[in-house]
Amino acid sequence: ALLSSPRELAKSKYDFVIVGGGTAGSVIASRLTEDSSVKVLVVEAGISHVGLLNVEVPFLSTSIQPGTAIDWNYTTVAQAGLDNRTVSIPRGHVLGGSSSTNVLVWNRGSNDVWDHWSNITKDERWSWNAIEPYYLKTNHMTTPADKHNTTGQFDPSAYGSGPLDISLPGYPTELDGRVLNTSKSLGGRVKYTQDLNSGDLVGFSYIQSTIGNGERSSSATAYLEPALDRSNLDVLINTRAIRLVANETQAGTPVFTGVELVQGPQDTPIRVTASNEIVLCGGSIGTPQLLLLSGVGPKEELTTLGIDPVLDIPDVGKNLIDHPLVPTYYQVADNATTFDDLLRSADLFNQTLAQWQNDKQGLFVNSPSNTYGFLQLPDEAFVNQTNPAAGPLSANTEILFGDGFAPLGTLTQPLMGRFITILTAVVSPTSRGSITLNSSDPFEQPLINPGILTTEFDMNAMVQAVKDSQQFIHTSPYWDDFFLGPYGDLASAETDEERIELIRKEAVTIYHPVGTASMSPKEAKWGVTDPELRVKGARGLRVVDASIFPHIPECHIQALVYTVAERAADMIKEAYNYTKRCEARKEDSESAKFSYDLRALDSHFRDAST
Numbered sequence: 202a203l204l205s206s207p208r209e210l211a212k213s214k215y216d217f218v219i220v221g222g223g224t225a226g227s228v229i230a231s232r233l234t235e236d237s238s239v240k241v242l243v244v245e246a247g248i249s250h251v252g253l254l255n256v257e258v259p260f261l262s263t264s265i266q267p268g269t270a271i272d273w274n275y276t277t278v279a280q281a282g283l284d285n286r287t288v289s290i291p292r293g294h295v296l297g298g299s300s301s302t303n304v305l306v307w308n309r310g311s312n313d314v315w316d317h318w319s320n321i322t323k324d325e326r327w328s329w330n331a332i333e334p335y336y337l338k339t340n341h342m343t344t345p346a347d348k349h350n351t352t353g354q355f356d357p358s359a360y361g362s363g364p365l366d367i368s369l370p371g372y373p374t375e376l377d378g379r380v381l382n383t384s385k386s387l388g389g390r391v392k393y394t395q396d397l398n399s400g401d402l403v404g405f406s407y408i409q410s411t412i413g414n415g416e417r418s419s420s421a422t423a424y425l426e427p428a429l430d431r432s433n434l435d436v437l438i439n440t441r442a443i444r445l446v447a448n449e450t451q452a453g454t455p456v457f458t459g460v461e462l463v464q465g466p467q468d469t470p471i472r473v474t475a476s477n478e479i480v481l482c483g484g485s486i487g488t489p490q491l492l493l494l495s496g497v498g499p500k501e502e503l504t505t506l507g508i509d510p511v512l513d514i515p516d517v518g519k520n521l522i523d524h525p526l527v528p529t530y531y532q533v534a535d536n537a538t539t540f541d542d543l544l545r546s547a548d549l550f551n552q553t554l555a556q557w558q559n560d561k562q563g564l565f566v567n568s569p570s571n572t573y574g575f576l577q578l579p580d581e582a583f584v585n586q587t588n589p590a591a592g593p594l595s596a597n598t599e600i601l602f603g604d605g606f607a608p609l610g611t612l613t614q615p616l617m618g619r620f621i622t623i624l625t626a627v628v629s630p631t632s633r634g635s636i637t638l639n640s641s642d643p644f645e646q647p648l649i650n651p652g653i654l655t656t657e658f659d660m661n662a663m664v665q666a667v668k669d670s671q672q673f674i675h676t677s678p679y680w681d682d683f684f685l686g687p688y689g690d691l692a693s694a695e696t697d698e699e700r701i702e703l704i705r706k707e708a709v710t711i712y713h714p715v716g717t718a719s720m721s722p723k724e725a726k727w728g729v730t731d732p733e734l735r736v737k738g739a740r741g742l743r744v745v746d747a748s749i750f751p752h753i754p755e756c757h758i759q760a761l762v763y764t765v766a767e768r769a770a771d772m773i774k775e776a777y778n779y780t781k782r783c784e785a786r787k788e789d790s791e792s793a794k795f796s797y798d799l800r801a802l803d804s805h806f807r808d809a810s811t
């Protein structure tokens with residue numbers, strides 16, 4: 202059932218309490234409630250996704266501005282790498298989480314990304330070969346909204362049979378051919394790759410997106426909605442988890458069973474209990490914040506804030522990684538059909554919206570970008586520097602093309618003229634940051650410091666990305682009739698020094714924060730979770746979201762979050778079924794080893810019998 206107040210809860214005890222009904226949380230909720238005897242509560246701070254046009258209409262994804270009800274409205278601390286500017290870090294505050302508010306690009310990561318994770322965690326279960334079935338379980342390819350013939354535009358074997366809709370762009374733009382023909386004719390570092398979801402994530406191609414029938418497909422629409430009528434699932438919205446409670450310790454290990462919930466800062470907390478596990482799916486900011494508020498984190502930092510330390514894990518909130526992004530603009534011919542006029546004319550906007558509402562056709566069926574490319578840096582970049590990318594199938598930088606002026610940085614759309622936006626990003630950054638608490642008040646936003654562009658490597662890579670985008674346009678015949686010239690600071694960015702100035706002035710992030718509750722090998726002293734995503738040194742607590750990524754993938758990351766969640770759901774189920782087998786063999790002398798699992802099983806049966 203969908204509940205909007207804790208007062209509507211019929212009971213306070215569940216087998217699993219999932220904190221965060223976002224990208225990963227909705228997958229976990231859907232998979233765990235496949236067994237009708239397992240009772241699950243999802244607690245989501247945000248609102249329902251149903252009926253929200255800027256969530257449903259793919260093109261409007263970039264209009265989800267910070268400050269709206271469906272965003273957490275986070276801002277970073279002053280960024281040293283950006284001339285001490287602060288930048289906003291949007292995060293979905295709605296069912297589906299950031300999968301309801303993101304820009305829909307679908308990349309499953311190169312094979313190397315997963316093999317690298319497997320090496321880092323020393324756990325084969327994260328290698329590409331082991332993970333592929335879980336990726337295929339998340340998604341299936343659908344026909345694009347305009348039903349054009351997509352033969353040769355994607356690799357069918359790169360998609361599976363899962364609930365998410367994936368499609369190629371359903372409305373062509375003038376840029377598509379120019380970008381792809383340039384890539385095909387130039388080759389080399391800007392080679393064409395038919396499908397970047399086939400394992401090799403280097404090259405230029407069409408974008409695949411989480412869109413079906415011209416509408417956003419999210420973890421809320423694909424996973425949560427179909428499960429909502431299950432009697433064993435409660436989804437509580439408008440409600441924030443503010444503290445995790447360990448009521449007991451077993452052999453010195455805190456056992457977490459309680460979650461305190463409120464709707465507003467003045468509320469008296471209501472406690473719900475998880476007999477088996479609390480699964481944290483609050484995302485790379487929400488999850489470490491909640492752990493820290495609950496006394497799980499660097500002991501000294503917590504004591505200073507007046508929070509009683511429960512478990513000393515120095516790495517909670519550390520290792521924050523994001524992809525830096527710089528928007529650049531070119532003015533194009535006055536007869537070009539960019540989306541600029543639409544953003545300036547309410548009539549045109551409403552006509553296009555009506556076309557989407559009536560037929561699911563037109564520009565609004567697409568995200569604002571149809572084509573992009575991932576590039577490796579030239580060999581010279583690695584003379585004195587190890588390549589931080591996961592392997593040879595991964596890139597270092599990305600270039601995305603938008604068929605109009607997308608005001609993502611400090612510049613606003615000019616009143617006249619037509620433009621294209623070229624976004625450049627560093628996808629293998631070496632900068633690291635952190636999430637720390639500002640106070641023990643759960644309603645105060647944490648201090649978010651992604652450390653954007655604070656290493657020489659990242660700045661050099663970004664300079665190369667801007668240079669590559671400039672060359673891509675200048676050396677191709679496919680732009681001659683179209684292109685008038687660079688706009689804004691890009692017009693004077695001819696030297697590397699000028700490019701650095703532009704970058705420090707305009708850079709933001711691509712909204713891919715990861716790593717703040719990183720998994721690490723089972724016995725390792727660093728990291729926050731083990732390879733089964735259980736919080737180290739605790740019982741009853743697991744993390745399943747982008748915070749467990751030990752290394753940032755060199756691509757857009759939502760597909761990896763979905764895949765992690767599918768993998769984790771099976772890990773949880775395996776543990777759960779295993780407890781059943783243990784129960785059946787209660788006399789087994791080995792059973793003491795599984796005391797935690799038995800405890801979970803016992804409480805499950807107790808709950809089921811009430």
Ligand SMILES: Cc1cc2nc3c(=O)[nH]c(=O)nc-3n(C[C@H](O)[C@H](O)[C@H](O)COP(=O)(O)OP(=O)(O)OC[C@H]3O[C@@H](n4cnc5c(N)ncnc54)[C@H](O)[C@@H]3O)c2cc1C
Nearest residue numbers: 221223224225246298299304306442484487747757758759
């Ligand atoms: C604007 C934007 C554009 C993006 N574009 C792309 C893209 O094009 N392609 C791509 O691959 N990726 C993109 N991303 C990134 C991607 O969407 C996210 O990395 C991914 O969805 C994160 O999933 P998650 O489960 O870790 O967290 P989320 O999906 O953010 O879920 C966390 C959920 O937990 C809830 N929550 C947090 N704390 C609490 C609490 N204390 N109590 C209760 N609930 C809580 C939140 O409200 C949220 O619903 C984008 C992200 C944004 C914000």
